[in-house]
Amino acid sequence: MHVTIDEDGCVGAGQCALAAPEVFDQRDEDGIVVLLDETPAPHLHEATRAAATLCPALAIHLAE
Amino acid sequence: MSEPSSKPAFPRKHAAGCPFDPAEDYQGFRENDPVARVSCPAGVDAWLVTRYDDVRTVLGSSALSSSVPPIAHADPQAVFDDPVLPGSILQLDGAEHVRLRRLLTAEFSVKRIQALRPHIQQVIDSHVDAMLESGGPVDLVRALALPIPSLVICELLGVPYAQRDRFEKQSAIMSSVDVDPVIAKQADVEIMGYVRDLVHEKMRDPGDDLTSRLIRRSEESPRPLTVDELVMLVLSLLVAGHETTTNMIALGTTVLLRHPDQVEALRTEPGLLPSAVEELLRYLTIVHFGLFRSVTQDIPLGAETLRAGDWLIAALASGNRDASVFSDADRLDVRRRPAAHLGFGYGAHQCLGQQLARVELQQVFGTLFTRVPTLRLAVPVEELDFKDDSVVYGLHSLPVTW
Ligand code: HEM
Ligand code: SF4
Numbered sequence: 001m002h003v004t005i006d007e008d009g010c011v012g013a014g015q016c017a018l019a020a021p022e023v024f025d026q027r028d029e030d031g032i033v034v035l036l037d038e039t040p041a042p043h044l045h046e047a048t049r050a051a052a053t054l055c056p057a058l059a060i061h062l063a064e
Numbered sequence: 065m066s067e068p069s070s071k072p073a074f075p076r077k078h079a080a081g082c083p084f085d086p087a088e089d090y091q092g093f094r095e096n097d098p099v100a101r102v103s104c105p106a107g108v109d110a111w112l113v114t115r116y117d118d119v120r121t122v123l124g125s126s127a128l129s130s131s132v133p134p135i136a137h138a139d140p141q142a143v144f145d146d147p148v149l150p151g152s153i154l155q156l157d158g159a160e161h162v163r164l165r166r167l168l169t170a171e172f173s174v175k176r177i178q179a180l181r182p183h184i185q186q187v188i189d190s191h192v193d194a195m196l197e198s199g200g201p202v203d204l205v206r207a208l209a210l211p212i213p214s215l216v217i218c219e220l221l222g223v224p225y226a227q228r229d230r231f232e233k234q235s236a237i238m239s240s241v242d243v244d245p246v247i248a249k250q251a252d253v254e255i256m257g258y259v260r261d262l263v264h265e266k267m268r269d270p271g272d273d274l275t276s277r278l279i280r281r282s283e284e285s286p287r288p289l290t291v292d293e294l295v296m297l298v299l300s301l302l303v304a305g306h307e308t309t310t311n312m313i314a315l316g317t318t319v320l321l322r323h324p325d326q327v328e329a330l331r332t333e334p335g336l337l338p339s340a341v342e343e344l345l346r347y348l349t350i351v352h353f354g355l356f357r358s359v360t361q362d363i364p365l366g367a368e369t370l371r372a373g374d375w376l377i378a379a380l381a382s383g384n385r386d387a388s389v390f391s392d393a394d395r396l397d398v399r400r401r402p403a404a405h406l407g408f409g410y411g412a413h414q415c416l417g418q419q420l421a422r423v424e425l426q427q428v429f430g431t432l433f434t435r436v437p438t439l440r441l442a443v444p445v446e447e448l449d450f451k452d453d454s455v456v457y458g459l460h461s462l463p464v465t466w
Contacts, residue, residue: 014174015418026173029170031169032166057414058124
């Protein structure tokens with residue numbers, strides 16, 4: 001699994017950081033998404049997929 | 065604009081048999097007419113979008129504008145051509161909306177809000193203590209549901225708590241439909257004046273609060289906010305962060321009391337609290353009239369084409385009961401695997417305060433049902449006074465005892 005994010009699209013809702021805190025964080029200055037792990041390990045795939053579905057701005061893209 | 069209409073009416077009431085269920089009509093719309101033309105109380109027709117996938121599609125689309133009165137479709141006295149005031153985060157689109165939202169997102173990030181957890185717990189504990197000391201029956205709205213979120217948002221913004229009564233009263237008036245327009249206008253003016261004083265005070269004498277940080281962040285930004293914009297933005301937070309959580313606490317408590325097995329599950333397995341809160345947000349969908357938008361570019365949706373200039377209602381309450389996404393959708397199930405519900409909306413305007421709302425709700429329900437295990441309604445459900453006419457669904461009062 002390979003994750004990419006679209007910082008410009010992100011609206012800082014934090015759904016990703018809540019669903020998959022090992023993979024996503026939010027910048028301290030403006031709450032915008034930070035990708036912690038571009039290639040999450042298999043045990044994180046489900047949570048990463050959930051984060052992508054939850055994101056209200058479609059700012060998380062997965063290549064599997 | 066107000067041609068007489070033979071179209072079905074926008075479903076404005078909850079189900080006849082159950083105050084927690086959206087209008088029965090929604091199921092028919094989802095099955096037979098998912099992108100329907102309906103007539104609204106204000107005398108205009110709108111598209112009513114009722115399926116989960118379609119609601120997400122339209123709210124995620126840049127072909128819609130939020131620059132309409134948020135509940136005009138449900139309000140018989142709606143005025144459609146009021147200008148959007150500068151700083152109205154809920155009603156601005158595109159880059160103008162992003163400019164405001166980005167000044168605030170840091171304040172509501174997961175980490176920031178998690179750090180408030182211990183403090184929020186203290187606020188909850190002291191209110192539950194006071195409620196227990198006073199002895200039942202009490203009105204849970206006055207005892208917990210209103211003061212807890214109110215205190216939390218007032219503290220966050222740096223509003224002196226002594227001012228909260230004044231603020232609460234005006235906020236309740238502002239969020240009602242069917243209220244005398246003169247009284248509504250007065251409430252608007254009064255609360256704006258109050259927030260204006262607050263903003264001026266924080267400009268003069270900044271403190272360790274969101275309002276002061278917002279002012280500083282704005283000053284450092286390429287196009288700083290005007291005072292009018294600041295006032296409107298702070299007002300939006302105050303109002304949005306207040307009524308919503310209050311009503312979720314009151315309605316959530318009521319519905320849980322009707323499902324003792326689920327309360328028992330929460331007591332024995334506190335790990336279920338996060339999923340229980342998501343489920344309550346889905347099941348209750350307190351922004352019950354849905355979200356009102358206008359179409360700015362032609363877009364196809366299902367078998368229809370939405371045309372620029374049309375009105376549209378994205379029915380959150382209907383999408384959240386769509387059985388193709390949520391199995392047995394009309395059942396409350398605190399063990400339901402979390403899915404992307406629509407209770408906080410979707411798209412660029414999705415609730416900014418959602419992390420705060422989650423933490424407050426998780427801790428209120430966690431605390432209330434453990435500390436007051438014998439909690440029960442003090443009147444039959446039939447006698448409860450539901451807020452059918454407000455932007456946000458809820459209860460005027462909730463008599464409980466233990
Ligand atoms: C359970 C409680 C809550 C619910 C159900 C709720 C629901 C919603 C919904 C549905 C929207 C989207 C409106 C739209 O797209 O037109 C929204 C936006 C918003 N909410 Fe909440 N909300 C809650 C709590 C809060 C809290 C605690 C705050 C804190 C300040 C807050 C602040 C906001 C703001 C500022 C917006 C506008 C965001 C924007 O336009 O970009 N909400 N909320
Ligand atoms: S869920 Fe989407 S919009 Fe929200 S912080 Fe993550 S990337 Fe940004």
